[in-house]
Amino acid sequence: MYSINDATAAQPDVIALIDELDRYQRALYPAESNHLLDLAALPAQKLILRKIRHTEGATVGCGAVVLNGDGSGEMKRVFIDPRHRGQRLGEILIAALEQEAAARFCHTLRLETGIRQLAAVKLYERCGYQTCRAFAPYVDDPLSIFMEKTLIADLRFAMQ
Template structure:
């Protein structure tokens, strides 16, 4: 059974999973990795989720404030052993719920064109492609997404 735990970037399981993510992205992105890694720091993340299969950590994700009404989804990763079990969907749904609890109206994110699994996940979860934002503006390999998670009352 998959269990989700809310935590922060000081959690050792989160740190270890992010290290695996970074190694995977280094292989996928090649020379572009140096550019992307500057936006992948986790030391200031206050809202992270780790997925466990029993006591074994198999996935993670995080959010951080981007603008007062927008939170950015960061550091999504599922281990090879955890894939195909809906883990990423559960992590993303938990991050969206947490963002809504914090009063955010939108989740935004960036992923790379070399991560087709991530692109498929975000489309399946209702994210729409938007113009590349912030540091990703004009970056050919980046794909940015947005989803409204909190409606006006």
């Protein structure tokens, strides 16, 4: 059994997962194609961060949304421990992040992932994300795939 919990970027279990993700991405891409955002440097009101815990106590996944203040957000740092993949934990985590983002009036989520992370691309596609053009602060990069999903088509409906 697993649970999804609020998290902070200063928690040692979250730091350990992000370090593992960083090592993985550094092995796949050159430094200029790695967009490794330090979540701890962000103001708390701009960040949604969740972690997945196994009933035995281990933290096995994490993910974040950075809210941009214009009604959009960026999905960052989504990672599931390889030993716990194949159980749809990514979909559950993304749904939890999307739900909280929509509750904070975020109408669109975007993300950048790499071309060598085919499992991640398939995960995002299963969750309804579609490819799009590079968005700020990114520029076109042949090693990047940019995706987006509309969470709330009309914000007036979110306030009801």
